[in-house]
Amino acid sequence: MMATQTKRLTYRSLAAGNRVKLAGTFTSSGNMMLMLALVLLLAGLSTKAMAFADQDHDGVPDYKDACPDTPKGLAVHANGCSETPLSTLCLPDSQGQSYPPKCATTEPLAVYFPSDSSHLPQSQWPVLAQIAAFLRTYPAVSLYLVGHTDNQGNKLQNQPLSYRRAELIRTALINDYQIDPVRLKIQAKAASQPAASNQHAHGRSLNRRVAFIVQQRHLADNRQGGQ
Template identity: 35%
Template sequence: MKPNFKKVTMLLTGLMVGGKLFAQTPMADSTTAKDYVKPFSPETSFRTWSIGVHAGILTPYSLFNPLGKADFVNSKEELGYGIYVKKQILSSLGIQADFFRGKVSSEAGQRNGLGTLNNNSFTTQVSYAASLSANITLANINWRHQKGAIQPYVTVGGGLMGYKPHSITAGGPEVPFKAGDGTISEFYIPLGGGLKFNLGDGVNLDLGYVVNFVNSDNFDGYKFQFTNDKFSYIHAGLEFALGLKSKPQLASHNPVSSMRTEYLWENMNTKNQLQSQIDAQKAANDKLKADLAATNANLAKFTADSDGDGVPDFYDKCPNTPAGTKVDGAGCPLPVNKPVVIVTEADKKIVRDAIRNLEFDFGKSTIRAKSYPSLNRVANLLTEKNFSLKLAGHTDNVGSDDANMKLSKDRAESIKSYLVSQGANASRVEATGYGETQPIASNKTAKGRQANRRVEFTLF
């Protein structure tokens, strides 16, 4: 057996074995909207037309043409090319119209009637070969995967071939087998198989092998042992699906997987509906609990009495009254008859004397000792008559605003601290600083600035 024939046989075997392996290659379990078609959908849901082009090697050898029966024992590989149009009827069956041309030749090595070889050879020009075949797609029926990565297929059909055989005697010219233009038209049967690899959206790589059975022994221009001639075509090409890209190819569609997907989706929808009902009931129960809690909270408003004054909070217009305070029906304290406090002219004079005699160290809040007698009389007045006193510190505009504000506050606090140390009630003495914000004279003169540096006493 020649090396070329061995290569062809090994290639075909590898393709068929690889097809069986790859046809079941797991695809992603997730199904895209484009890949999925609802079971029993009409043909219009798919792309059913496709067109393909191919080219390859033509050789007189084939799987059905062993060397013991071959007219010529030395093959010569020649170029062949073709085109086809296919209409997919079912996911596993298509009708394919093929057309191809090329040349089939041999090297020297013609078998004669004595069982020996001579140096004759032949060359046959295939002017046309048109056939109609059934294309049967294998291994695309699978429960788990929407479609396979590879589509193995076989084809069988029949057609008409026009060819021109020439015999070549050793050292001589080519001699037409038939007189005239030399064309012979014969019926032939193409039988083949191959693999289609899904390259992308509607594009397949087509690797195939076809044995063409010619209905005569004229193809090689030599009649020997009354057997019809055969030749092989090993080709590679591209197939393009026609139609809308949004539709899947019927040839790669897996109908049983669509049924499985539909079943899973229906179960999932049922599960989702049950879960939705459970979630709705749970939400209703949560709402009832929330409504009950709100009702209990509203009822509690009519009995809660946070300040313990005997009036529920819902009706209490004066919440947080001190314990033991007598209140009215609205929870507000009853009026208390307080003694009338009268500030006499003598009391005011004591305060004026204290203001007039008040002195501080320069730029500080330290009270000078000469101010103590007057302040002592103010402390006694606050203690004896339970008066309240407001101290308001002021400065001129010399210095920064922040420094003056702090100084005025510190001086008022210093006076308060001294009065408290002499027995005055701290809660009845208020100390506030106003800085330079409330002048009583112009700060443009020394006299005015001195008037603005003061602490005002307000007795009440």
């Protein structure tokens, strides 16, 4: 009788970090296919385990969730907020006032960038989710996306850099949150409007930003509509 050959397959579970050993006797191609199917099943389970965290289980990963405490069972938009608008932001408008008008104080909001970069860190995505929720709450409002830099480099470098930063935010709001492109206007200010001192590293980090300003000419429609 011919000796039966035993082959051992090894699969590392990405989720648990443990080594799973599968041993068996393969006397036909059918047995081999069965073992391969089991390995693929385990791989699929590990992939799910590596998905982004979603603490309120609404299907939107936390880093993009503007409403991280949504009650269980509510239908939500792509930004993680329920279909009933929930935004309570008070943004500055182009006349230096607050919007909506009932706000007592404005809440200037910005996304921040690394030095000499138009790449948006993952940590800044929740701000975009808040802006998307604001735009859904006030559907007649349009925004200026105002790009800024610190004072490192010269204007020939900083002007296009500030534009690219604002353009990146506009693209993300359109593609990831389905905001109408007509509602998003770009302004590039380079280093001309610092939010903090450029004399130290922390101040420069606050100046590398895109800020959000409500367009004044769209406010009358919202006031008339009772928004």
